[in-house]
Amino acid sequence: MIKLLLKNFKERVIYCLIIFSTLVTVGILLWIFVFIVKNGIMHLNLKFLLSNYSGDETGIFPMIINTLIVIVSTIIIAVPIGVSTAIYLTEYGENGRIILVVRFAVELLAGIPSIIYGLFGMVLFVTILNFNWSILSGTLTLSIMILPVIIRTTEEALISVPKEYREGSLSLGVSKIRTIIKVVIPSAKAGILTGIILAMGRVSGETAAVYLTVGMVPRIAKGFLESGRTLSVHMYLLAKEGISFEEAYATATVLLLITLMLNQIVKVVSRNEGN
């Protein structure tokens, strides 16, 4: 009897702890969100969104554009490489040494803090290759940084494609590469897209690596060899230099909205998969 009571008591304690943890997590998230939006929304208006950052103007239009340029070009470079690597690992690798080495490299890349990518990019792309602080240097650095995310999510998506699909296609005398392109990848599309969107989220929020490679010129970059400032770097400077916390909060709100938008895209994509 006492044993039973004790067991019940234990279960209750554990249950309470789980609920408590959940509340803390959700609470903190909500608090951050509300705090930022509350402080940022007051400063947020069309003029702030659409004007430049020079002279009297304190708009973030160039930063929005630079952020989008960096995200899109990084995705364009990293996705083909990452997806191809994942295809090689899941479809062609036969437990060989190369696979082990590549897997290990991917794990390693995934665990490296972004500032180290930044330093690496600064040394290699900015200095040695003489790309200077530019969209190009940043894009290349960020591409390397998000490769593990894309490779891992794509790999998982490919592995979850039923082997029956592959057999069905191969049994029709269809080549392996065509099977992969026509059946396997379309079946894994939602998972691959989720990985891409996660990677976009990481790029949009990245500061250290961008700061060290793209630089911080608050203008729209007119070419890939020009420097520019992204939203997250802008925010960092506004806060660190104590220029304006209001603007920093407003910028943060914009960045949050962009992230939310990306999340929304994930949901739409996975919903489409269900149909």
Place this chain on the structure above:
Amino acid sequence: MGNKNVLEINNLNLFYGDFQALKGIDIEIERNQVTALIGPSGCGKSTFLRTLNRMNDLIDNVKVNGNVILDDIDIYKDINLLDLRKRVGMVFQKPNPFPMSIYENVAYGPKAHGIKNKATLYKIVEENLKKAVLWDEVKDRLNKSALGLSGGQQQRLCIARALAVEPEVILMDEPTASLDPIATLKIEELINELKKKYSIIIVTHSMQQAGRISDKTAFFLMGEIIEYSKTSKLFSNPKEKKTEDYITGKFG
């Protein structure tokens, strides 16, 4: 092509690593007949079926020796793998339509083999869905996902998909194992119809099914063919004691 046998298999051995799954298989498969392969689980009948279109090649550590002759061609030596699989089609245990439309499923093979003309493709799709006795049920929803079909319809779609690349031989690996009796009956009727144009080899767990649909039956046990003869003869008057024990349900 005048040869009565579509496939001749001589002294075929197959190893998974050190384990010998097929031991000295000798068998001749007749053209335009239904040949059933029966035997208890793990006896090698599915493995044998998969040597005929070289699906075992997909598995690591598999070694095959011996000859499999398809119309005078040794399929392990003298033919391109893709051509072989075009000529020897396969229908699987679990219906495996691709997550595409019904139309795209059937057009998939022909497209891969270079047919681009829309009208030709449509004709191929219609013709093969009719052959698989599915056309009337799906003609109004060819562009709907194949995954919305019932299990039996999906399996007939897979048969249509296999037929669309114009094989000579169709391998069926327990094609009705996951279907209800009515859907099973439809597939069996279909097999009976298809044998006029194709040679069919079917693995089945059900001896009744083998009895209903096949002309010849091979009984597999522990990687060997124990007995191979006319189905009616094998079931009514087996030569081997082991066959008799199996078909009368003493083991299995």
